[in-house]
Amino acid sequence: xxxxxxxxxxxxxxVLLIIIPMLFPFLWMLMSAFKTQVDIISWPPKFIFSxxxxxFYKVFNEQNFLLYLKNSMIVGxxxxxxxxLLGLPAAYSIARFHQKKLSVMILVAxxxxxxxxxxxxxxxxxxxxxxxxxTALILSHxxxxxxxxxxxxxxxxxxxxxxxxxxxxxxxxxxxxAFVSIIIPLSxxxxxxxxxxxxxxxxxxxxxxxxxxxxxxxxxxxxVYNFMSYAEVDWGGVMAAAVAIMTPAIILTxxxxxxVVKGLTMGAVKG
Amino acid sequence: xxxxxxxxxxxxxxxxLFAQGGAEEKxxxxxxxxxxxPYGELLKEAIPEFEAETGIKxxxxxxxxxxxxxxxxxxxxxxxxxxxxxxxxxxxxxLLFTKNGWYAPLDSYDFSDYPDPAVDIGKKDGVAxxxxxxxxxxxxxxxxxxxxxxxxxxxxxxxELEAAAKALNKDGxxxxxxxxxxxxxxxxxxxxxxxxxxxYLEDNVAVFDSPEALEGIRYYxxxxxxxxxQGVVSMSWENLMPVFQAGKLAIWTDASVFYGQVxxxxxxxxxxxxxxxxxxPRGPKEDSPFIVASWGMSMSNKSKNSDAAKxxxxxxxxxxxxxxxxxxxxxxxxxxxxxxxEVRAMMNPGLIETQAHAALNGFxxxxxxxxxxxxxxxLIGEVVIESINTKGxxxxxxxxxxxxxxxxxxxxxxxxxxxxN
Amino acid sequence: MIKSSFFERNLKYLFPLPALIFVIALMVFPVxxxxxxxxxxxxxxxxxxLVFAGLSSYMKILSEPRFLDAVGRTFYFTIGAVLAxxxxxLTIAVILNREFRGKNPxxxxxxxxxxxxxVAVGIVFNLFYDPTIGFLNYxxxxxxxxxxxxxxxxxxxxxxxxxxxxxxxxPMIALIVLAGLAGLSSEPYESAKVDGATPVQIFFRITxxxxxxxxxTAIILRAVDALKTYDIIYAMTxxxxxxxxxxxxxxxxxxxxxxxxxGQASSILVxxxxxxxxxxxxxxxxxxxxxx
Numbered sequence: 001x002x003x004x005x006x007x008x009x010x011x012x013x014x015v016l017l018i019i020i021p022m023l024f025p026f027l028w029m030l031m032s033a034f035k036t037q038v039d040i041i042s043w044p045p046k047f048i049f050s051x052x053x054x055x056f057y058k059v060f061n062e063q064n065f066l067l068y069l070k071n072s073m074i075v076g077x078x079x080x081x082x083x084x085l086l087g088l089p090a091a092y093s094i095a096r097f098h099q100k101k102l103s104v105m106i107l108v109a110x111x112x113x114x115x116x117x118x119x120x121x122x123x124x125x126x127x128x129x130x131x132x133x134x135t136a137l138i139l140s141h142x143x144x145x146x147x148x149x150x151x152x153x154x155x156x157x158x159x160x161x162x163x164x165x166x167x168x169x170x171x172x173x174x175x176x177x178a179f180v181s182i183i184i185p186l187s188x189x190x191x192x193x194x195x196x197x198x199x200x201x202x203x204x205x206x207x208x209x210x211x212x213x214x215x216x217x218x219x220x221x222x223x224v225y226n227f228m229s230y231a232e233v234d235w236g237g238v239m240a241a242a243v244a245i246m247t248p249a250i251i252l253t254x255x256x257x258x259x260v261v262k263g264l265t266m267g268a269v270k271g
Numbered sequence: 272x273x274x275x276x277x278x279x280x281x282x283x284x285x286x287x288l289f290a291q292g293g294a295e296e297k298x299x300x301x302x303x304x305x306x307x308x309p310y311g312e313l314l315k316e317a318i319p320e321f322e323a324e325t326g327i328k329x330x331x332x333x334x335x336x337x338x339x340x341x342x343x344x345x346x347x348x349x350x351x352x353x354x355x356x357x358x359x360x361x362x363x364x365x366l367l368f369t370k371n372g373w374y375a376p377l378d379s380y381d382f383s384d385y386p387d388p389a390v391d392i393g394k395k396d397g398v399a400x401x402x403x404x405x406x407x408x409x410x411x412x413x414x415x416x417x418x419x420x421x422x423x424x425x426x427x428x429x430x431e432l433e434a435a436a437k438a439l440n441k442d443g444x445x446x447x448x449x450x451x452x453x454x455x456x457x458x459x460x461x462x463x464x465x466x467x468x469x470x471y472l473e474d475n476v477a478v479f480d481s482p483e484a485l486e487g488i489r490y491y492x493x494x495x496x497x498x499x500x501q502g503v504v505s506m507s508w509e510n511l512m513p514v515f516q517a518g519k520l521a522i523w524t525d526a527s528v529f530y531g532q533v534x535x536x537x538x539x540x541x542x543x544x545x546x547x548x549x550x551x552p553r554g555p556k557e558d559s560p561f562i563v564a565s566w567g568m569s570m571s572n573k574s575k576n577s578d579a580a581k582x583x584x585x586x587x588x589x590x591x592x593x594x595x596x597x598x599x600x601x602x603x604x605x606x607x608x609x610x611x612x613e614v615r616a617m618m619n620p621g622l623i624e625t626q627a628h629a630a631l632n633g634f635x636x637x638x639x640x641x642x643x644x645x646x647x648x649x650l651i652g653e654v655v656i657e658s659i660n661t662k663g664x665x666x667x668x669x670x671x672x673x674x675x676x677x678x679x680x681x682x683x684x685x686x687x688x689x690x691x692n
Numbered sequence: 693m694i695k696s697s698f699f700e701r702n703l704k705y706l707f708p709l710p711a712l713i714f715v716i717a718l719m720v721f722p723v724x725x726x727x728x729x730x731x732x733x734x735x736x737x738x739x740x741x742l743v744f745a746g747l748s749s750y751m752k753i754l755s756e757p758r759f760l761d762a763v764g765r766t767f768y769f770t771i772g773a774v775l776a777x778x779x780x781x782l783t784i785a786v787i788l789n790r791e792f793r794g795k796n797p798x799x800x801x802x803x804x805x806x807x808x809x810x811v812a813v814g815i816v817f818n819l820f821y822d823p824t825i826g827f828l829n830y831x832x833x834x835x836x837x838x839x840x841x842x843x844x845x846x847x848x849x850x851x852x853x854x855x856x857x858x859x860x861x862x863p864m865i866a867l868i869v870l871a872g873l874a875g876l877s878s879e880p881y882e883s884a885k886v887d888g889a890t891p892v893q894i895f896f897r898i899t900x901x902x903x904x905x906x907x908x909t910a911i912i913l914r915a916v917d918a919l920k921t922y923d924i925i926y927a928m929t930x931x932x933x934x935x936x937x938x939x940x941x942x943x944x945x946x947x948x949x950x951x952x953x954x955g956q957a958s959s960i961l962v963x964x965x966x967x968x969x970x971x972x973x974x975x976x977x978x979x980x981x982x983x984x
Binding site: 206224 | 699700703704707708710711712714715718719721722723725726729784787788792796798799800801802803804805806807808809810811812813815816817818819820824825827830859863864867868870871916919920922923926927941944945948949954957958961962964965968969971972975976
């Protein structure tokens, strides 16, 4: 393609104009995480400063950050695993038997405001003594992960040629057997997409954990929020905590970039 | 098939991770809920001593104050409570909990070392339910160096306070700060309303639309609107303290508990000798800052280990711990803790003076004392914000206050607390 | 073998059954329970048991100015933020819809706001917005412009929050439109070129009509999520100053978990539920219209 000189100069500038506002908050967060409180509150804002690790030290040593990290992992892994167990067969069935009503129901679950389930859960879980338990948190987070899994996987299964399982069944395998031994291994890319996305959604969830978890099972988003609301605002510490919470999701995105794009956009674009 | 194996593995791992805490040896155990408050921290540190002494195992949880209220309320209301002893805010949840019979009566507790008003808050029909722990009253923190440089003396009445705020409001330093964030401001504006002769409730009827109360709200709004730091309507103490510590606030009125942090050299840029503590200036009608029992300790009526719970309560509210707390600038309710020689030698004289003044003249409430206090604080907060946003000049302030007063009265009626007793 | 064939014959019911049971237990049942509570007078803190109260909770909520304001704000926030996201997202997608070096890293950068934890994003923007030490007021001062209170001022708080939403979600629309553009067939373009159409004409006559279904679906999906925005608002302002950024979600949270006024909280939730359901039906209609 021929490109005019004007275009070749202009285009990178336009791209930069898009990138800079996207990235700047991240850069500022990163910089602030390495600043002392005095540098952060100095006016005008400092771009050059001598970096300090004291904020990260505070986050990981003085706060129970490792516990919250572990909690977030348990809840995320638990919710995603159960969502796969429940969601894969359901998605397969939706794809094979064209169960429209079911897929609509799952879509509704994806769209409904979490708070409309949260209040009844709160009452029921506290009656059952399940407040501040991993069980309650994982159950609630399945409702975040399951629709993602079903939604992504039902479209994915549609792309798996039917002949694959049919040929297996000719060989005498049952349909459920064919599903486990043939379809699932063929669907690894789809599973990776849904696992990555649903894990990130669970990881980032604030509202459910805010209400259902307390001291023992508190997850990272709540910990980060509390870091800000207790005591005086220790900006450096808060920014270090923000960096710590975002890093895993960003690394996952970096590794599975292609899948994440696909998963996020497939809601609106068929395919 | 490999994939399934992986699933099972993941599920198994996550299960084993959260199925922790198996069998432990039979031992007397109690569950204690503490607040994320300096005294709660002190207790947490000392609990191993208690366990070693008594052989009772204490399971502690510390929660942020609103979470603590939320957790206690739902556990009690849904009948799922397993808590034995807990820290409680007599003015926030006290009425509700006593009304519902969630506190255990403290018949055998010796209250002689406590000021009567503090104990009375937690009483119903002559029975006490709450041991007062911490006392708070309103003080005025101010910058001695700025006052000196401007050549003005510490204000003793509201006219002087306004003049000082105006004079000191320059060079990027706000003249006057106090909480402006709706519900959070309610406790701090209370003393201003009292000093103008107003009240939140009178005989359990909301009256904060009285001319006196309105005058107080206007005055507070005028000061904060004209001389307050930018964004004051979204500031509570946690936002104001760093402004003061950064040297950008000349006068700050808030609760006495913050003195320790204000002068903590690791957090502040101003030397301790430049920070003064004085009593809130007197108003045109009264001179009665709030002085309240901000925290107390209680036992649950549903406790199955009431002996062990009582033992813990006695220990956690003991004189020895109170003195220890005083040394850390936590202002305790026990009278005798204030008389301790060692404590008096260490304490800021400003704190001792203002406490004596407030104990004598103060008013024992800093918010409307009712079950739906959270909602009432939001309603009053709206009036305060309107006043601050208009620098106290709002023409619709009176009608807004009347409307909110009515709403608070509706809440009182809904809970059967309106009027009378 | 008989057992297995039973399993096989009913596979289409048995496969989705566990997921179905789960969704009914954790979603349908709670919604029905909320509906039930909304017809009662139940304040957890009053110590009184639940009493049936007909429509009184709804009446109280409908006459509560706070609720009506919250409805207005929710729409204002949603419409404002999503419109801006649509325009910006479409523009970015059209600009980037070509091959160039560094396209993949650029896509990665676009993904970052989407996967960033909203609560943390809110806190980072709070540092930007801080009236005394914030970066944005510094930028304003460089240009000699008057400083803003941003989220601390009741007049600027909603636009400030919308800006955060726009920052976080514009890339999503851009990515969706990019994916849509990539799927367009090239035939119409070639014939247009033969006819000598200008790029602007091509965009408005060919690209836009073809991409409209994708954009509309993306907008409605975004709108449903924007209606439910909670994390950012709660973390940044908690609904303040005063009530000036209190949306339906925040209001429902406060009635449920701060006032424990479950009767009225439930009636707000039911309202919110139907609002979202309405939008969701819109999504479904559109999907059917354009895709089936």
